[in-house]
Amino acid sequence: MTPKRDRESMNILILGGTSEARDLASRLVALGHAVTSSLAGRTQAPILPAGAVRVGGFGGASGLGAFLRSAGIERLVDATHPYAGTISRNAVAAAQESGVPLVRLMRPAWEQSEGADWTIVESAAEAAAIVPDGTNVLLTTGHTGLEAFFERSDCRFVVRLIEAPALPVPAYAKLLQRRPPYGLEDEIDLLERERITHLVSKNSGGAQTVAKLEAARRLGVKVIMIARPAYGPAIEVSSVEDAITALELDG
Structure with a gap:
């Protein structure tokens, strides 16, 4: 001390x-x-x-x-x-x-580990634009930019937030209100249970939410990472x- x-x-x-x-x-x-x-x-x-x-x-x-x-x-x-x-x-x-x-x-910032599949983009709008149609997406990007994803009715979203968004959550999206930290086993269970194919994240860094990246790597889930400003x-x-x-x- x-x-x-x-x-x-x-x-x-x-x-x-x-x-x-x-x-x-x-x-x-x-x-x-x-x-x-x-x-x-x-x-x-x-x-x-x-x-x-x-x-x-x-x-x-x-x-x-x-x-x-x-x-x-x-x-x-x-x-x-x-x-x-x-x-x-x-x-x-x-x-x-x-x-x-x-x-x-x-x-x-988090660094891409060997075997992980990351695509790095500059904004939430760019991330929303490159999500393939028909995919199951876990969104961990916070409130900013949700509207761009919610325009993609051709995908299914699981949106994890601490607070409910001001935007109405569409029928093809599921809201999970949870507060970190998140453990590795719980993250693996979430990705498997929701059949997640893509994880969209900001490169926030820190230990409380990093487990999702290891879970994605282990399960072969593709990561779309929004770069820091x-x-x-x-x-x-x-x-x-x-x-x-x-x-x-x-x-």
Whole structure:
């Protein structure tokens, strides 16, 4: 465990409701820092991190920059989901405009293992377009882009989400509301039970949902992987320990 420092505490804003964000908040609070975690508010009954919590948007990059200044934030951490997109871009712009150092805590991407059958695409729309007709598809891409898949009435979908989507689920799709982590045996059972031929996933990284990829490899299920978006400049790290170090070194 990292020992407490003798220096004055910092005022830190963490963006994100990921498990890494919660772990980082807990560690920073234990080190004596003033930590506020910002949650988007999309998930009902979220697991709350240590420290102060703020729910909701900022009103774009300019609103986030204004918040950084008015709240006296000294360090900004983007620990959002790798596909959060807008908030990550806003964090870069707000950090540059306000002069507040930005650390991006980004879990490493998954890598294709030997024997796995991956097709890498750039968007959910591209993934939906290349799914062969007559196939059984497990969708694990979240809420964004579901409409593109739901237009494919020639396929059968199993849609796994934590929260029910705002879109109506068509008759040729089945909704599974479950929260990770997911174990390997359960993933194999799901793929076999639903006769899944294709798995569509974002390359989110992390251990909680990686078992689906090994299950797909073992069963010969084809994977359509949506690549991560490009990110702007930041001090990028891949672990909570490295984030703490980056925050310290920047002080």
